[in-house]
Amino acid sequence: MNEKVEKYLIDLTRNYGKYASENFSAAAISKNVGLNRSTTSSYLNQGLKEGLVVKVKGYPVSFLHVKALAEIGIIVKSTEYDSWEDLFTLEKQNALEQVIGAKGSLKEVVDQVKTAVLYPNNGLPILLSGSSGSGKTFLAEKIHEYAVSEKIIQKEAPFIAYNCAQYFNNPELLSSALFGHVKGAFTGAEKDHIGLIEKADNGVLFLDEVHRLSDEGQEKLFTFMDTGEFSPMGDNAIKKKAKVRLIFATTENVYQTFLPTFIRRLPVIVTLPNYEQRPQSERMQLIDTFFINEANILSKRVDVSYQLVDFLLNSDLEGNVGKIKNIVKYVCGSAYAKNQNSPAIRVRLKDLPHENTLRLKEQLKKTIKALPDRQYLPHTKNQVFLESTEAKQIRQLFEKMVQLYQKVEDQEIAIKDFIENMVNRVNNLMDEFMFKDNYAKEESFYSVLTYQIRETFDWMHDNYGFDQDGNRVIALAQYLYRKNNTDTIAENHEWHTTKRKLLHLISSSMDTSYWYAKKALGHISRQLDQDFKEEDLIFISFYFHGLQITPQEKEIxxxxxxxxxxxxxxxxxxxxxxxxxxxxxxxxxxxxxxxxxxxxxxxxxxxxxxxxxxxxxxxxxxxxxxxxxxxxxxxxxxxxxxxxxxxxxxxxxxxxxxxxxxxxxxxxxxxxxxxxxxxxxLPKKEKKQAILTCCYTGMGSAIQIQEILEHCLEDYCDELAIIPYDYHKLEKNKLYEDPFQMYEVLMIVGTEDPKIQQIPYIGLDHLINGQDIEKFVTILQDYFDISDKELKEQLMFSFSINKIIESLTILDATKLLRLVQSAISDVEINLDITLSNSKLFLLYLHCCCMIERILRKESVDQQEDIDAYMMQAGMEMEQIHRAFRSVENEYTIKISDLELRLIHEIING
CATH class of the missing domain: 3.40.50.510 (Phosphotransferase system, mannose-type IIA component)
Incomplete structure (x- = not known):
């Protein structure tokens, strides 16, 4: 995007309140920057594609700058909006996210509520459980706002709140209030009456203190929940229909208070924490919000002493959040009464209601932290706390990462110093998270996440020698839980242009850490059925790099x-x-x-x-x-x-x-x-059966074959070990190698036969083309009870080209395979040969792994006779090299003579 146009648009957007919408049109912008309209429109559309600009439809079409909007608190979720109202009605768009604690102590509550609201066919009933004053009514109102903003219900849809305690001793009046009645239904029923359910049709009905309902009242209510039909009191022949979203609230123990038949119809039951159970940062946010409201009402600046803030922050008050809100209202009113003519009022401990004196004396015995006095200005908008302290720390770390990487590109700092700086920042943050492990609820997602990470680390230890460590489990669980699988830095347009470069730098400069991070996230993702973000891969790579993890597989x-x-x-x-x-x-x-x-x-x-x-x-x-x-x-x-x-x-x-x-x-x-x-x-116990996998060119392919076989056989052979092993050791030492002492080796599967007597060998190419699948299954059937048909189908599927190439850890498999196929095709043309399908597969596999190996700066073994080999086959190797020029150019690599020789050997058998 043109720098001049962008600079003008940023200034214009920052001051959007001073200008009419016409000033944001392409015509107005072109006039002010001194460019013709066509050129300006081109630059604006370019900015739109790059995510720098957002477009508001209408006449004329308006353009605003994304970064400048973020500075004034407007986080865009789309590149286009139908109107200015849609862009700037942030509160309605994010009604639930604006609830204090939505990214903290109420995170799981908000997630469950969203699920209930968004569920098709009128959503799911919700029961809010929590102490009096914990915010149940407030949350119910926000649920209604959220449903409106998501266009699930109409903007004019009713929201009716009703306290069931009013008539809990009179079932007739309660039934009448909820379902209505016909004339003569009971004494005093002089005319027909419409009930709350009918009034709330197509909207939301919030029933507070629903535990006050009698058993009969609960039964009538869940009958309506089942059928959507109800009868007014006094005439069961009348059947009315209503479409109502139900929200209930209670202060009682849910499972001891309600009928089991009623509870079964409540798929979403959430519990709100008490005020003292909320993190200090959230308690402070609540206090700030209440004082801001009072400053706006009184139209005066409100100065609050740190002693009063500390009292409110650390009080265990009956009435919870509601009580704190009332105390704030009282102390502000008390201070206002004494200073009506002053432009500012000073609120102190002496303004507290007398009922709090005893509690105040008890608290004053404790050490009060010297918090700064707080000042609240009138006519300011309530503060919106969309992210927790931890989420903010994560976002700021990524922003710093972008800034530092820019210095790398400008050659102001070295790559080594950049990596060291980021490793320190990441590990400092993880250390801080580790000592904030306050998510101990057994039923929370955090406990599930912790368990799964521990399982993942066990799996990585068994397969890749990754050391298990309890601190690593907690730190990683804290990061993933607090981040909540969100795009932390999605609004930062610079991040999107930097992310790919960062991934390339990490994969090439921190390959071991990157590889472990990718394996760990991949395993957790599969187990939790949840995709993680590329930023998670970057963050965890830095974290693992700081732990100085080294591969320890097969370590004595x-x-x-x-x-x-x-x-x-x-x-x-x-x-x-x-x-x-x-x-x-x-x-x-x-x-x-x-x-x-x-x-x-x-x-x-x-x-x-x-x-x-x-x-x-x-x-x-x-x-x-x-x-x-x-x-x-x-x-x-x-x-x-x-x-x-x-x-x-x-x-x-x-x-x-x-x-x-x-x-x-x-x-x-x-x-x-x-x-x-x-x-x-040697171990004195019955030997376990095993399959060895090997590859002539190294352990990489042997491990890939192992993983595919484990996937194929996991439902058939629980007690079978599949072990990747060094081909050259097998070829040299034969049966003297450790696996033959430790296991009963049934067969060897690989890309080259190490020629060990008494041990069957099955070539990977023969598994690919199906030639030896029958032999493979027959060997296993001597030891395991397996269905040969199902296993054969599984093997044929899993040993497809795409499945093997998917095991690559760095490169885009589809793109790489396409390039390799094209190169091999050119080799056939250059050498005037036609390769068999099995040999083609071996070349595809070897070349894909070779390219990744070169990028990871791993080398093949030295070949003492390479010069003699070049003298003999140099012309053919040059033809092979020529075919791979496009691959070298694409990945900026150099394929050595040692690598070219391996390709030539595969081609010539």
């Missing part, structure tokens, strides 16, 4: 057990510091410790940590070797025990673990002196 654990006060701890500390990684745990044992106690400590460790990849015990005395026979039926993975531990031995073991060797390889390589002994113990 090690414990040093030594007698003495600090012997084991000292060796573990030295080893961890010299290796720059926390590898070793230590148990310092008293001299007289029993073997039972040692065993107990090791078992506790096994239960606390995943030791499937193996556990190495470094012990200081040969007698501890007896642990092996004690633990063989309790360990989850292979156990290697080495005695006569020393610091050099610790460092040697540490280096071998860092080299990512298997525990069998470590046992073979460790240098043992004459007196030192070692023993390798």
């Amino acid at each position: 654990k090690s414990i040093i057990l030594a007698h003495g006060y600090t012997t084991a701890s000292s060796m573990a500390n030295v080893g961890n510091r010299m290796l720059h990684q926390n590898i070793f745990h230590a148990y310092d044992m008293p001299i007289n410790i029993t073997l039972d106690k040692v065993e107990e400590q090791v078992i506790r460790f096994i239960n606390d940590y995943h030791t499937d990849a193996g556990l190495i015990l470094l012990v200081d005395m040969g007698s501890l070797n007896q642990l092996g026979t004690r633990l063989e039926d309790k360990i989850r993975g292979p156990l290697l025990i080495i005695d006569y531990v020393s610091t050099p031995l610790v460092l040697e073991i540490g280096h071998l673990i860092q080299s990512q060797l298997s525990i069998s390889e470590i046992s073979q390589k460790v240098d043992i002196e004459n007196k030192v002994q070692k023993q390798l113990i």
Whole structure:
């Protein structure tokens, strides 16, 4: 959008009250900025497409600036409005959101109410439960306003409030009040009378203190709720119809007061918190609102002492919010009576009603916080609190993120400094959330969210080595709950242009954290059937990056057990510091410790940590070797025990673990002196069946195959383990690798056969084209009771191209696949060959993973004979490279000769 036009429109919008609507037309704007109308219209429409401008229909069409509207409190929800009234009637559009606490303590109440109002066919009945003065009547009025603003009921639709306590001892009069009566229905019924239900037709009827209804009254009412029909008192032959939205309110225990048949007809029952149960920020907002109302009524500035504010803020008053409102009205009236001729009135503790004196004395014994005095100006609009303090903190963090990223683009700060700054801000906010964990209600969505995040972290630990941590669960639950799945920064137009760039920066510079965040949100999203926002992915990526999470899948654990006060701890500390990684745990044992106690400590460790990849015990005395026979039926993975531990031995073991060797390889390589002994113990229990997955080019595809197989087999084989494993280790060590010691391996599924005798191999290409699905199912049927037809269909579906490509974590799968297909097609033309369907699939899969791998700055293993290979196949590899030029240009990458060779090898088998 043109800078000159935008600047003028911002100034114009900020002062919209001074101008007529004609000043906002394209013709008026073009005249004031000195451009012709056609050019100005073009710029305004461009701003409309970019989300910078909002259009108001009518004659003439008007244009306003979105950012300037936000500055004056108008948050637009659309790019076009039918009239100026639709744009500026913010209160009616957001009646429920304007309720203080709508984003805080009343968040779930408001969500349930919205559901009831928006439900088709006259909505759902609502019962509001809460102490006297908690705001039930006020909320009922807001529900009516919300229904009108959503165009669910007409603007003129009636809203009738009725207190059932008036006639609760007289069922006849109550029935008459609700349903009406005919002439002669009872003594004194001299003419027909229309009841409240008929008067509220097509509108809302609010029945307060509905617990005062007799059982008969409840029965009559739920009959109307069921049928929509009622009869006036005195003539059951008359059947009338009415379409009424019902809201009830009670101060009593719902389940002890009402008939079960009545409760069953109330799908939405919400409880409003007492004043003292509301967060302090919400109590302060209520107090501010009441004083602003009084300042407007009295047309005077109202100055309130901090002592009075503190009293109102922390009082546990009967009557709740209503009582606070009345006290505010009284103290303002009292101060006004003493200072009628003054332009401002000063409200102090002495203005409180006498009935509050005793409570005031009790409160004055406590320490009063020195809050600032508060000043309220007359003729100001009531403050609208659309967001909680926490939501505001989140929004401001994203706004700061946009500002800092702009400095990155302007080369004022480095990417590294930007990431460090944002990590600190995110973690500081998460720390603050963690210590505000006041959502302890078992039935709240927060408890569901917390449970699901804990389940997600367990799943990520089992599958990807993500460390479980209670603080992480609470922090993430707090963030997602307080944010409430809203577009926190949706109104910030700069965010929309920055978001994609941020995602690209994070995925390339913080790939591990980004990958974990995407996996975590994806799993939570599937379990809760709720999509999360891209801003959540960005925020959580920064949070995980600050935790310095590193992949620990298949990590071997090690414990040093030594007698003495600090012997084991000292060796573990030295080893961890010299290796720059926390590898070793230590148990310092008293001299007289029993073997039972040692065993107990090791078992506790096994239960606390995943030791499937193996556990190495470094012990200081040969007698501890007896642990092996004690633990063989309790360990989850292979156990290697080495005695006569020393610091050099610790460092040697540490280096071998860092080299990512298997525990069998470590046992073979460790240098043992004459007196030192070692023993390798395998779990002594019936072996679990397993399928190994592997890929010639790395673990990425092996993990993808694992995930697809787990999805296919989850309903058929609960006890089957599916394990991704390194192809080159399988090819080299064959049956000596750990999985064959730990499991009964039924088959290997992969992209290349490691050629292990006695273990069936099924190529991924043969699963894709259906050639070996029969073989796959037959092998499983020897161990599991499965339906071959259903499983075959599931396998055929899940191993489709789209399903595999969907497993990519960074790139747009559809776009990437289209580019790769085009490149492979060009390869066929350049090399004058026709590839089989199975080979095409392998190339699609490999190339998509390759491109993502290059973007994540991961490399393939070095190939010592690459020069010789290039001499032999260089011309064909150049043709392949030429076909992939468009892919390189699209993603700004360079495909190396090592990668081109892998593609060439797949093409040539």
